Amino acid sequence: MKGMTVIVKTIASWIKILIVVFGVYIILFGHITPGGGFAGGVILASSYVLLMLAYGRDFAEEYMPLAVASKLDCLGAFIFILIALLGLVFGGCFFVNFLYQEFLPGQDLKLVSAGTIPMSNIAIGLKVAASLFLVVLTLSVFKIDNKEQDK
C-alpha cells in the first residue's frame, strides 16, 4: 500500500496527534462523561489507520510492527484479568470494586473516583486499539496470489 501526496502527509501528521489526545480523553473520563473503553480504543486505532493510509504500509509497519501490537493486545487483556483477580485477593469475590469500597473512595464527579472502573477502562481501551490496528495491518498485508506481481 503506497502513501499519498505531500499535502495529505503534512495534514495527517498534524491531525494524528489531535485524534490521539481525543481518544485518550474519551478513555480516561469514561466514568464521568459518555464514552468508555470501547469507543476510546476504536478512536486510538483510527489514528494509526490514518498514519497507515497517508504514509504507506511500510512506514506504519516500522513505526509499530506486528509483534509490538500483538504484545500490547495481550498486555491489555492481562491487566484486565489482573484487576479482577486483585478484587478476589483484597475484597470478597471476583471483580469486586475493591478500590472504591476499601482503599480509595475519592470524590464523586472528579477524575479520581469510582475505584477500579477507570483502570478497567484503560485496559480495555489499550486492548481494543491494538486489536483493531492488528486487523487492518494483516488485512493489508494479505494479498490474493495472482495480484502479487502488480503491487
Place this chain on the structure above:
Amino acid sequence: MEILYILLLLMIIAAIIAVETKNLLSSVICIGAVGFFCSVMFLFLKAPDIAITQIVVEVLCLIILIRSTISRDLVLISGNRDFFGTVVSIVVILVILLGGLNILMTLPDFGTPAFTINENSPSQTYIDKGLKDTGAANIVSSVILDYRAYDTLGEATVLFTSIIGAVVILRKKSRKDLEEPDE
C-alpha cells in the same frame, strides 16, 4: 417520535440501494449511510455511549472495506440472480414476519424503554443506587464494569480470540517457508 420513523425509512432506502446498485463504491457508501442514520437514531433515543461507538466503528469499517475492495480493481458486481433462491427467501421472510407480528403487538411503543413495565426490574435499582454503590457518575460505565462485569469479560475474550484467529490465518509467509529445516 416521528423523527425515528423518518430515520428508519431513510435507513431502509439506503439499504435497498446498497443491495441493488451495480457499482461497488456506491454500495459501500450506502452501507456507511445506514450506519450513520443508526447513530443519529441512537442520539435521539438518549444513548450517547452507543452513538459514539457506532459512528467510530462505522467509519473504521468503511475505510477497511474501501481499501480492501476498491484497491483491488473490482469495480462492478456481476452475476445473475437465482430465481428459485429468491422465491424461497421471500417466502421464508413472509412466514417469519407473520409469526413475529403477534409477538410485536405485546411490546411497548417504538422508542420507549422496554423494562419499565415490570415494577421489580433491575434498571430502577441501577438508576437509584448506581452513584452510591460504585461512585461513577456515568451509570452505563457502572453497569458494564461493576454490576455486570462478567459480560465485559466475555466480550473481551470474544474480541481477543477472533483477532488471534484473523492474525494467524492471514499470515504473510506461506506454509512451505515455515516448514524449512529447524535444525
